[in-house]
Amino acid sequence: MNILVCISNVPDTTSKINFVENDKIFDTNGVQFIINPNDEFGLTRAIWFQQKNQATVTVVTVGEISCEPILRKCLAIGANKAVRIDSKALDGFSVAEQLKSLCEKESFDIIICGRESIDYNGGMVPGMLAQMLEMPFVTNCISMDVNGNEVIAKREIDGGVETLSCSLPIVIGAQKGLVEESDLIIPNMRGIMQARQKPLDVVAPANSFSKSSVDKFEKPPAKGSVKLVDPDNIDELISLLHNEAKVI
Amino acid sequence: MAIIVYAESQNGKFKKSAFEAVSYGRALANESNKNLVVISINADDPNELANYGPDKVLSVKDSSMNDYTAQVYADTISELSKKEGVSILVLSSSADSKYMSPLLAVQLGAGLASNVVSTPISISPLVVKRSCFTNKAFNHTTLKGSINIICVSNNSYGIHEKESRPEVVDVKISKNNPKIKVESLDKATGSVSIADADIVISGGRGLKGPENWHLIEDLASTLGAATACSKPVSDMGWRPHSEHVGQTGKPVASNLYIAIGVSGAIQHLAGINASKVKVVINNDPEAPFFKAADYGIVADAFDVVPKLIEKLKAFKSHQ
Structure with a gap:
């Protein structure tokens, strides 16, 4: 079994989000970058397949050299090898095209992406990649079991869970639930040492073009201060919600 | 075109x-x-x-x-x-x-x-x-x-x-040939989903345990709202992770979001920021949620939520 996990390099969830150069560029000053949490749930599930079914796990990212530390972390967590496609991530479409060219060179049974990155929140890459490769696609995936060539996967929907079946190969949009938070693997010293010896290939990007561009950022307007209501005067809260906020 | x-x-x-x-x-x-x-x-x-x-x-x-x-x-x-x-x-x-x-x-x-x-x-x-x-x-x-x-x-x-x-x-559509088959659909009937809800009631660690969730559920049913929870609550298994709202959980964009016993970690606030009106009930006046909320009550949820449910029922019956 050959598994590809697509990794996105994102700011840590506690980062302060600021912009520089007339709000055109994200301010990376003092920001720590991490494996996109949805991708990490997917990677952890892939490592489970590696341990149970002797799957080979390859991680890939589309990005510049600054993305290599998180690829090394993926190797320390247990991935067998890493690939960095040496290109700026322009938009979802061009990233999907880069990944597609890798998937055409090597054949993967399972391709796992996070359902969305926590920085761009586009949720575009996994579905685009699946459509480009004409593979079945399950996003918001909270469970995936493979028996021979058959896959049973569960998808979280608005207000419930859907159970789906299909055949390999498949593209998955991973999220929490595929594994639990407590299943996430913290690399140990042995893993970190081994990761230094594992292959991290840098490949030249395929020809691709983008279909969208981000021109500038803005932050939400500053919030006014909270109106505190006396706990002995609940009627006031109800009146505020009804008459002032008009939400009940 | x-x-x-x-x-x-x-x-x-x-x-x-x-x-x-x-x-x-x-x-x-x-x-x-x-x-x-x-x-x-x-x-x-x-x-x-x-x-x-x-x-x-x-x-x-x-x-x-x-x-x-x-x-x-x-x-x-x-x-x-x-x-x-x-x-x-x-x-x-x-x-x-x-x-x-x-x-x-x-x-x-x-x-x-x-x-x-x-x-x-x-x-x-x-x-x-x-x-x-x-x-x-x-x-x-x-x-x-x-x-x-x-x-x-x-x-x-x-x-x-x-x-x-x-x-x-x-x-008429051309014949389709799905690559994926839907085996079953498990949908909670009667309750409102977070995505479709106008009002979302969310509980945090301040509620002390899953046995106290009737407070959240009663308030939600009074308002026709969906129920949600913070990340620690879903990580501890008090509530299913389909209720987890926040950066790595579900996003919320409701008209009214009421957080009870939720401190308001930056990841939680990110996930619910698109909600129009936010209310916080927490006994810790220093809880970061008070900085993000429109209305707040500094009090013990166990005292104030039952009163709120009672008053809201009365309010609803007069409408």
Whole structure:
């Protein structure tokens, strides 16, 4: 079994989000970058397949050299090898095209992406990649079991869970639930040492073009201060919600 | 050229977000001087869309599409969109629409922007404002396709009624061959989902244990609200992780969000930031949630929530 996990390099969830150069560029000053949490749930599930079914796990990212530390972390967590496609991530479409060219060179049974990155929140890459490769696609995936060539996967929907079946190969949009938070693997010293010896290939990007561009950022307007209501005067809260906020 | 909207339905009824998407499509059609064509799939009464201003409704009724599969829906919508000469395709931001939007983008060779929070900043070139960094910021995205797709964030544009007399056309679809089969659907009946809810009631660690969740559930049922929880609560298994809202959980864009015993970690606030009005009940006046909330009560949830439920019941019965 050959598994590809697509990794996105994102700011840590506690980062302060600021912009520089007339709000055109994200301010990376003092920001720590991490494996996109949805991708990490997917990677952890892939490592489970590696341990149970002797799957080979390859991680890939589309990005510049600054993305290599998180690829090394993926190797320390247990991935067998890493690939960095040496290109700026322009938009979802061009990233999907880069990944597609890798998937055409090597054949993967399972391709796992996070359902969305926590920085761009586009949720575009996994579905685009699946459509480009004409593979079945399950996003918001909270469970995936493979028996021979058959896959049973569960998808979280608005207000419930859907159970789906299909055949390999498949593209998955991973999220929490595929594994639990407590299943996430913290690399140990042995893993970190081994990761230094594992292959991290840098490949030249395929020809691709983008279909969208981000021109500038803005932050939400500053919030006014909270109106505190006396706990002995609940009627006031109800009146505020009804008459002032008009939400009940 | 036309603006196309897919109006999502469930069990034959249009979703609220479908009317919002059609309203948004009407605004786009007016601004760009194009016709508004709305696609309905297996909705019982496609004429209901006439309240929101379409020029034409394409109604698909096909029993092979009773189960939602993203691929089959995307194939159908892209086929119909091409026939109508689509310039912009509008979808909602429901789980199902976000599932198929990237498939549609590849099929139509289209630019795609999800989580779009307002009508375009400019029509030509097409520039939209969308939320990013999990609601901690917005970006202005230029869509460069000759066809483009916009997924409108729930509750961002609102529903605008506008009566029209659309031509309603029954259309047949080509035979489809799904790669994925729906085996079963497990949907909580009677309760409101977080995505569809106007009001969301959320509980945190301050509630001390799953046995106290009746407070959250009673308040939610009084208000017809969905229930949600913070990350630690779902990590400890007090509540299912489908209720976890925040950066790595579900996003919330309700009209009213009431957080009870939730301290307000930065990741939680990011996930619920798109909600219009936020209320916090917490006995710790230093809880960061008070900085993000519109209204707050500093008190013990166990004292104040039962009183709130009682008062709200009285308030509701007088309306």
